[in-house]
Amino acid sequence: METKQLSRGQFLKQLGLSSAALMSFYCLGTGLTACSKGSDDPAPTTSPSGTTTGGNTSASADTGITGTSKGTSIDFTIDLTNSNFKSLKTEGSFTYVDDIIIANAKGAFVALSKICTHQGTTIDFRSGTNDFKCSNHGSEFKIDGSVQKDPATKALTVYKTELSTNGNSLRIKA
Ligand code: FES
Structure with missing residues (x-):
């Protein structure tokens, strides 16, 4: 039981880390459109006007x-x-x-x-x-x-x- 709780905690901890990692991967993946709002405008290189x-x-x-x-x-x-x-x-x-x-x-x-x-x-x-x-x-x-x-x-x-x-x-x- 004790070992079960420990392993569960560890599991949750690992899950937390991995979900954070997943989140960051997700952010990176979708970041091209969502996360780069600040640099969303690659305008300077393409001179839109x-x-x-x-x-x-x-x-x-x-x-x-x-x-x-x-x-x-x-x-x-x-x-x-x-x-x-x-x-x-x-x-x-x-x-x-x-x-x-x-x-x-x-x-x-x-x-x-x-x-x-x-x-x-x-x-x-x-x-x-x-x-x-x-x-x-x-x-x-x-x-x-x-x-x-x-x-x-x-x-x-x-x-x-x-x-x-x-x-x-x-x-x-x-
Ligand atoms: S190149 Fe000869 S005078 Fe200009």
Whole structure:
């Protein structure tokens, strides 16, 4: 009897442990839907509010870029309040988004292909002369994309820019 009660207690104890283990297994098993409410949204990896990027540029809120910035259907918007683009509000500053150079050229935003038409080197914006220069062989381009100085002979591709009325976002499109 004494041994029976002991073994029963042990049995119950073991049962308790095993049921707890079962419970945790159950929780793990169903946890994919029930237990992960906190992390239920694997949204950050799949960016649910994903814009139409065509698989080109991600539309994460962190980058400050929304839209397509590569390929032939370029049409994207940059958030000028985003830390990546804040400085672009300053006249004379410039930045790159994929193969595009965006410059605040004396108050007017311009966006052109950053690829020098001579041999493909990335060009820079020069605020002092309000134009673009390729450091490789010295080609220069006006802000309208036309060649100012050879050896390049072909103009840069120019994109349309559209500043929002509040001045906080800039749309660039082909
Ligand atoms: S690659 Fe630009 S000037 Fe030659």
